[in-house]
Amino acid sequence: GQSKLEVKQTPQAKSTYLNLAFPAPVFTESEYYPFEILAEILNSQEASPLAILTEGKDPLAISVSAYLDVKKEFSTLNLSIVADSAEKVHRILSTTSEVLKSLKQIKFNRADLDRVIIPKKTSEYLLAERPHYYWMMKAPVLALAGWEFMETEFDKLSEVKPRDLQEVAGKYFSDPVYVGTVVMPPSDKELSFTNVSQAEQIEEKEVSYLRKTLSNGLTVLIKSNPASKVFALNILGKDRASSEPEGKEGIADFTNRMLLQGTKSKSAEQIERELQSIGAELQVVDNPFIPYDDRYLSPQFTYFRFESIDEFATKSLELISDLLANSTFPAEKIEETRKEILALLKKDQNSPSKNCGQLFYQTLFRQHPYHQPLSGRIESVSSITREDLQQFYLKFYAPSNLVIAVATGLPAEEVFTILEKKFSKLSGSKSEAKDQPLPSGPKGIQTAEKKVESQQLYLYLGNLLPNLTDSQKVIAEVANAILASRLGLNLREKQGLAYSVSSAVRWDKKFGWFYSYIGTSPQNFEVARDGILNEIKKLKKEEVSTEELEKARQDLSGSILMSRLSSVNQAFYMSVNEYLGSGYQRDTEFLALLPEVTTQDVKSAWQSWFDLDNYVLATAGKR
Incomplete structure (x- = not known):
């Protein structure tokens, strides 16, 4: 070799x-x-x-x-x-x-x-x-x-x-x-x-993209990079939380897990053997045993992350199309899966971080679908029947409700031809989407507290963000990166207050939201809360230095580049950006806009979009 x-x-x-x-x-x-x-x-x-x-x-x-x-x-x-x-x-x-x-x-x-x-x-x-x-x-x-x-x-x-x-x-x-x-x-x-690896100099070929919609409404995105040998894809199911029937919260998670439990022609064991035979890795839910493995989890969509190599592209698409079109929901597998989910829900009852994050979403989004727990509640998961799963599956996995993004070394048109042949048979129609009213932000400081028997206490603090333009979103991301860096330096490194501390911004189609969080000791609650608020106040009053701005730019660009190194992540973020309406090449545009952000932009962002008179403060643990 x-x-x-x-x-x-x-x-x-x-x-x-x-x-x-x-x-x-x-x-x-x-x-x-x-x-x-x-x-x-x-x-x-x-x-x-x-x-x-x-x-x-x-x-x-x-x-x-x-x-x-x-x-x-x-x-x-x-x-x-x-x-x-x-x-x-x-x-x-x-x-x-x-x-x-x-x-x-x-x-x-x-x-x-x-x-x-x-x-x-x-x-x-x-x-x-x-x-x-x-x-x-x-x-x-x-x-x-x-x-x-x-x-x-x-x-x-x-x-x-x-x-x-x-x-x-x-x-x-x-x-x-x-x-x-x-x-x-x-x-x-x-x-x-x-x-060192080139016995012959290989002519560099350009990366190409393709975007098409099948006759059944399925959106297809393909990135072809001839330097890659990996065949990866992500299937995004749109509008996760808003698609779940009332009282059946968690059914999207349940359905995703069941996709691997049997089709009309294959048992769960045969599916597993077929995945192994092509060296494939498939992820449809986060791994509960790996801390912070929920970075792909969202109330906005479900995911189906698949990796193999180009040699098995046709076999991969045959298997995946079978899972999407022909899942049978065997009764015994439903009960096995239900037990797994209920065990995880019971385990999470003792987690201050899980409880605090959920409490924050419940309080911030209130009547909006995003307030529901993504894995459901013990009562809702216990009530889900086989008929519920089948009905949800037919509507949620209707082709018009899916985005399939592929990252491969094969020519885009070649992959599209295979994919069209396998997936054009998908049928089903999504329920008429309900027009969800935009969530309304909190009036004043809305506090929520949940007691959890733990040596840790978690705190989430945040609010909604307005509907921003693409360039404004870049400014908000830079502003947040600066806050995250300061929280890590001042609250964790210098004061020793935090097990974990950071902040984040998230985007939907017509709004966004922001939150800072910290895991600390119960006796440090007030100091930790005031520490976050004081850092935000400073950013509202003072311009950051050019050095701090440049570090934030580099942190963001480095984070994007590193997270997109794998083909499956490229496919994942292509599908997410398509769903959000930003376009599947949003990452390239984001990196181009980064150098244009100024120190005054950052200060204005904190003054205009991050409101300290109106926000949600959620805590979970013992105080």
Whole structure:
């Protein structure tokens, strides 16, 4: 195989970041266990052969770390290397390759293995005494590898002999092949490593876009980037909260979960096997075991995030169209899914952050559909019947209510031809949309409080924003980024008040909303609340410095660029921007408008749009 290295230059990079992924054994293979120990040795601070990269008066690297990334179908050894100059990358690559090649010649001994296994085993037992943290850490491993792997892992590691490390190193690193990325500051210099993956110079082709509507009303967006091999898509279901019948709140979440539970021709198990056969990853709800994994969650829409590779584009679209058109909602799977949702709802009852966020939305939006909890209530989820799910599915997944966005390396017209053939059969019609009145903001300071037995207290503070133009929205985003930075610096770093603290702005088609939030100790409630208010007051009175403005611009542009690196995120945000009416290329336009924001714009934004006489203050925890 041929090593491949992708280079990205960005002003946000102050150092050079090199990430390399090497093939590794899957967890079902016997070679996995000696390789796991080898990976731990490479990551050790004292004994790692890779430490040569950070030694000497002018070291090649500032830091080096190694970890084993395990998936169901494959594993990789990932090396993360930080350097102070991109000019060192070529030497880092050659030195790393030589170190890995030499591993098969190292005579490891039992002590080398014990230095890995004993701390790992000790850490495991200590963690097991803290069940909450233990299962939060172990849930992904359990879901991936199963209970038997967790039960026998240390027995298998203990059986590894020193010579096993040499053998596995010889097999996997005799001729190291990697896929990697370099993220570096902009440079006009011609650097040798940029050609490391190119036996032949490939002519750069332009990214192209396509937007069409099928005859059944389905909106299709396709981004074709010939440099990519990934086939990713997002299916956005419009008007989530406003589509849910009264008393059936949470039915959109319930329906999304049921899409994977069986079709007219496939069982849930067959669907899972088919996804595995094409190396696909599919996400229809947030992962409750990963903190802050709800960044795609919204009362405005549902999502269906899918990733595979271009080689399986046709198979992918066949499977997805079957899920959307032919889901059968098996009765036994409905009850299994209901139990999962109810368990999560009961778990969230003890979460101050979840309760506070929900309370904020309830108070801010009151009679508007966005006040409803997205996963529903115990009463509403318990009342949802199979007939309810089928009726909602037919209307909500009607083609006119969907936006499908695809990011691929294939030609856009080629993908559209396949997609049109598979999805033009989708039928169903959305219910006549009710004209929802715009939400009305609070009069005065509206407070809401919910007692939760917890050592933490969460606080949300915010209000509605008016219908702004695209350029005004950019100004509001910059203003918010400055506040978020100040909250983090002053309330968390300097005063030590916060477990987590930040602020955000969100946009709908004709309005927006803003909120700051903080997780703190109950005794710090008043100081934390006043701290947020004081930072906003300062922004209303004083212009920010040009340096602070520039940092906010860079933070925003960096955040957008990083969040759009993956093809599935590109597809996701294309569909969201299309739904909001901003156009699927809104990100490009946003980045073009950023440099035009001035310090006076920021001050005016705070004075005009962020009202301190009228806002919602929600708290959850013990006070």
